Amino acid sequence: xxxxxxxxxxxxxxxxxxxxxxxxxxxxxxxxxxxxxxxxxxxxxxxxxxxxxxxxxxxxxxxxxxxxxxxxxxxxxxxxxxxxxxxxxxxxxxxxxxxxxxxxxxxxxxxxxxxxxxxxxxxxxxxxxxxxxxxxxxxxxxxxxxxxxxxxxxxxxxxxxxxxxxxxxxxxxxxxxxxxxxxxxxxxxxxxxxxxxxxxxxxxxxxxxxxxxxxxxxxxxxxxxxxxxxxxxxxxxxxxxxxxxxxxxxxxxxxxxxxxxxxxxxxxxxxxxxxxxxxxxxxxxxxxxxxxxxxxxxxxxxxxxxxxxxxxxxxxxxxxxxxxxxxxxxxxxxxxxxxxxxxxxxxxxxxxxxxxxxxxxxxxxxxxxxxxxxxxxxxxxxxxxxxxxxxxxxxxxxxxxxxxxxxxxxxxxxxxxxxxxxxxxxxxxxxxxxxxxxxxxxxxxxxxxxxxxxxxxxxxxxxxxxxxxxxxxxxxxxxxxxxxxxxxxxxxxxxxxxxxxxxxxxxxxxxxxxxxxxxxxxxxxxxxxxxxxxxxxxxxxxxxxxxxxxxxxxxxxxxxxxxxxxxxxxxxxxxxxxxxxxxxxxxx
Numbered sequence: 228x229x230x231x232x233x234x235x236x237x238x239x240x241x242x243x244x245x246x247x248x249x250x251x252x253x254x255x256x257x258x259x260x261x262x263x264x265x266x267x268x269x270x271x272x273x274x275x276x277x278x279x280x281x282x283x284x285x286x287x288x289x290x291x292x293x294x295x296x297x298x299x300x301x302x303x304x305x306x307x308x309x310x311x312x313x314x315x316x317x318x319x320x321x322x323x324x325x326x327x328x329x330x331x332x333x334x335x336x337x338x339x340x341x342x343x344x345x346x347x348x349x350x351x352x353x354x355x356x357x358x359x360x361x362x363x364x365x366x367x368x369x370x371x372x373x374x375x376x377x378x379x380x381x382x383x384x385x386x387x388x389x390x391x392x393x394x395x396x397x398x399x400x401x402x403x404x405x406x407x408x409x410x411x412x413x414x415x416x417x418x419x420x421x422x423x424x425x426x427x428x429x430x431x432x433x434x435x436x437x438x439x440x441x442x443x444x445x446x447x448x449x450x451x452x453x454x455x456x457x458x459x460x461x462x463x464x465x466x467x468x469x470x471x472x473x474x475x476x477x478x479x480x481x482x483x484x485x486x487x488x489x490x491x492x493x494x495x496x497x498x499x500x501x502x503x504x505x506x507x508x509x510x511x512x513x514x515x516x517x518x519x520x521x522x523x524x525x526x527x528x529x530x531x532x533x534x535x536x537x538x539x540x541x542x543x544x545x546x547x548x549x550x551x552x553x554x555x556x557x558x559x560x561x562x563x564x565x566x567x568x569x570x571x572x573x574x575x576x577x578x579x580x581x582x583x584x585x586x587x588x589x590x591x592x593x594x595x596x597x598x599x600x601x602x603x604x605x606x607x608x609x610x611x612x613x614x615x616x617x618x619x620x621x622x623x624x625x626x627x628x629x630x631x632x633x634x635x636x637x638x639x640x641x642x643x644x645x646x647x648x649x650x651x652x653x654x655x656x657x658x659x660x661x662x663x664x665x666x667x668x669x670x671x672x673x674x675x676x677x678x679x680x681x682x683x684x685x686x687x688x689x690x691x692x693x694x695x696x697x698x699x700x701x702x703x704x705x706x707x708x709x710x711x712x713x714x715x716x717x718x719x720x721x722x723x724x725x726x727x728x729x730x731x732x733x734x735x736x737x738x739x740x741x742x743x744x745x746x747x748x749x750x751x752x753x754x755x756x757x758x759x760x761x762x763x764x765x766x767x768x769x770x771x772x773x774x775x776x777x778x779x780x781x782x783x784x785x786x787x788x789x790x791x792x793x794x795x796x797x798x799x800x801x802x803x804x805x806x807x808x809x810x811x812x813x814x815x
Contacts, residue, residue: 236275243269243276244508255369256611257362259570262508263604266515278513286513287582288466293506294575295462295477296455300503301388301572302481310382313553314375318382320549322390325383325542325567329356332541333533340529341598343591346402350584351595353398354577355537355569355602357391358384362570366610370618371625371718374692376559380566388572395576396425396475403470403587425475428465432457432480433487441489451499454484470583474576507571514578515600522597530601537602538609542567558621565617568606573599628786629719630655630692632675634709635699636663639757643699643779643806644672646763650782650804655693658700694719695788697743703727703750722790724750742793744779753808760812768799776807 247261254261269276278286310318330352337348363384367377400421439445439453458480462473484490546564555563577599584592618624629652633644636658644667648654656667657675667674696717698706703726710723725742727749744753764776781789784802791797799805 232275233281236277236281239269239273240276240281240509240512244505244512247512248504248508251365255365257365257568257570257607258507259362259511259574259603260607260611262511263515263574263600266512267518267600269512270516270518271520276512276516278517287579290510290514290575290582291466291473291579292459292462293510294572294579295473296458296506297503297510297571297575298388298392298474299454299458299477299481300499301385301392302478303485306485314378314382317379317550317553317555318386321379321383321545321563322386324548325387325545326356326390326394328541328545329537332536336533336536337598340533341526341591341594343594344589346589347584347591347595350395350398350402350580350592351598353391353395354573354580354595354599356394357387357572357576358567358570362568362607363566366566366568366614369611370614372562372618372623373559373625375555376562376623379563384570392474392478392572392576395580396472396478397422399580399583400472402584402589421469421472422475424465424469425472426479428461428472428476429479429483431464432461432476433483435461436480436484437490440484454499455502474579510578511571511574514574514596517578518597518600522593523601526594526598527601530598531605533598534602534605534609537567538606556623558623562618562621562623566610566614568610569599569603570607574603626786628652629694629788631695631697631788632657632693633697633699634658634706635701636660636667637699637701637754638666639754640699641666641670641672642757642763645670646765646806647780647782647788648672650765650780650806651786652782652788693717696721697790698723699743699750701750701754706750722792724753725793727751744777744791745793748777748779748808756808756811761809764807764809766805766807768801768803768805773807773809775810778805779808780806782806 243265244262247265248258251258251261266276274280278289282289330349333352333355334345334348337343337351338345341347343351363380367380372380404421435457436454439457440450445453458477461476461480465472465476543561543564545567546560550560550563577596581592581595584595615624631647631652631654633640633647633654633656636656641656641663644654644656648671654672655675656672658664658667664674694717696713696719698709698721700706703724706723707726710721714721722743725744725746725748742749763779764773766773778791778797778799780791781797781799782804783789783800789797
């Protein structure tokens with residue numbers, strides 16, 4: 228290829244990778260729904276984005292390092308301290324039964340459906356056990372199932388990625404050592420050596436990151452660079468010593484960093500997260516481009532049969548057995564049985580492992596990638612099209628009614644909580660001062676646990692069941708900082724009371740975010756008016772609104788809460804309820 232063709236190919240690959248993810252975000256579907264068909268079509272219609280021509284024989288090495296970064300990131304999401312209660316039992320069962328039954332079904336069917344040897348069937352079975360939060364998450368955001376169901380499915384997807392990656396690496400090295408291959412003896416020593424190299428690499432990566440993140444106390448930017456450099460260096464070093472052992476090292480490193488006490492990971496990793504998203508886009512546009520129509524056509528119908536067995540038989544059986552006597556309703560159990568899309572780790576491991584197995588001359592290994600491609604596309608499309616109506620039919624969709632969390636315990640905040648509760652909302656309040664917490668309970672408002680906000684500052688945690696947060700404490704800097712920290716932990720908007728116009732705070736005057744009620748009703752003005760006798764009033768829009776009152780909230784007929792903000796004026800409609808702040812009574 229000429230220099231111009233290489234530049235065109237690289238530029239087009241980046242544009243398609245980013246553009247596909249932007250489109251998927253707007254459509255509120257998993258990125259793979261767009262990435263895989265776009266890459267497949269581009270590979271079939273053009274000659275410039277084929278990685279074999281752009282990169283040449285080094286493409287498999289780049290895929291291996293890219294997958295290592297993705298699996299390390301997946302391992303970071305595996306913080307077992309957040310997995311508690313009955314959720315732990317359900318997720319553990321889903322993992323064990325899901326892996327065993329999916330692997331057994333795929334391994335048993337693949338030789339008949341695709342005419343492949345048992346070694347390829349074993350590899351394909353291990354690859355297809357994984358799902359992943361990058362696929363499940365967007366689907367659940369669109370469907371909005373109950374918190375219990377969402378928590379179980381997100382945890383299953385987060386855990387199955389590293390578990391599947393480890394099993395895939397183990398099966399891969401077992402096959403290379405002669406396992407499952409007719410006419411070849413199993414080289415147990417070679418298999419153990421591959422596992423040992425991967426574990427040693429994981430230990431080395433953990434030690435390097437302990438030095439960088441714990442001892443040197445690197446900040447967000449340098450800490451992120453240290454993680455990236457360590458993962459790539461350790462994975463490359465392991466692959467040099469023993470082929471494809473770098474994936475084991477990357478997963479082990481991620482698991483160790485997430486779970487060993489003492490690691491000081493930056494709370495937010497925007498650069499690393501952005502880099503992983505870019506790698507995912509580039510990787511799957513490139514992988515899809517290598518899947519040709521000629522390779523897909525012979526396995527199309529058998530793949531549809533495999534998808535039908537996995538979706539209609541295996542997954543419901545796994546869900547039924549895993550959720551038995553675990554406190555879930557019939558609808559919740561059925562929906563868990565209708566949610567198991569394959570995703571990023573399946574495609575990446577299929578690409579990384581199949582190339583090596585093809586080079587090793589394993590018969591049928593060239594079918595691993597196209598079959599995986601079809602199973603991913605088929606399951607993601609099926610669940611994306613049916614998840615919402617199935618959830619609605621089963622009655623597991625969350626109500627549209629807002630459940631607000633009010634943070635603060637000053638008298639005016641408690642009065643506002645009472646008014647929102649009288650408007651028909653399920654109000655939750657949190658305060659740090661014990662006396663304020665007692666006053667909240669005396670007002671008949673549900674009190675949030677004391678550790679709630681501490682949990683919310685964890686980027687992996689979620690404020691379950693809360694759909695809007697209102698930060699109304701007497702500390703404007705706290706409100707501003709908390710609005711940034713909890714934003715990713717809430718399934719909904721985060722608002723804060725405005726600071727005084729002449730505020731000299733450290734954070735509050737400069738932080739972004741929606742300011743409640745506009746500049747005319749900043750926090751100290753609200754508190755002063757309430758102290759002087761002004762009170763909150765709840766009125767139906769069908770009634771004439773009293774004069775001299777300021778509109779603060781509109782509770783829609785379906786229970787959604789619409790606050791007045793500095794940037795957003797709210798217009799009440801018939802059937803709505805408004806929460807007003809009355810005028811200050813005249814003095815004696």
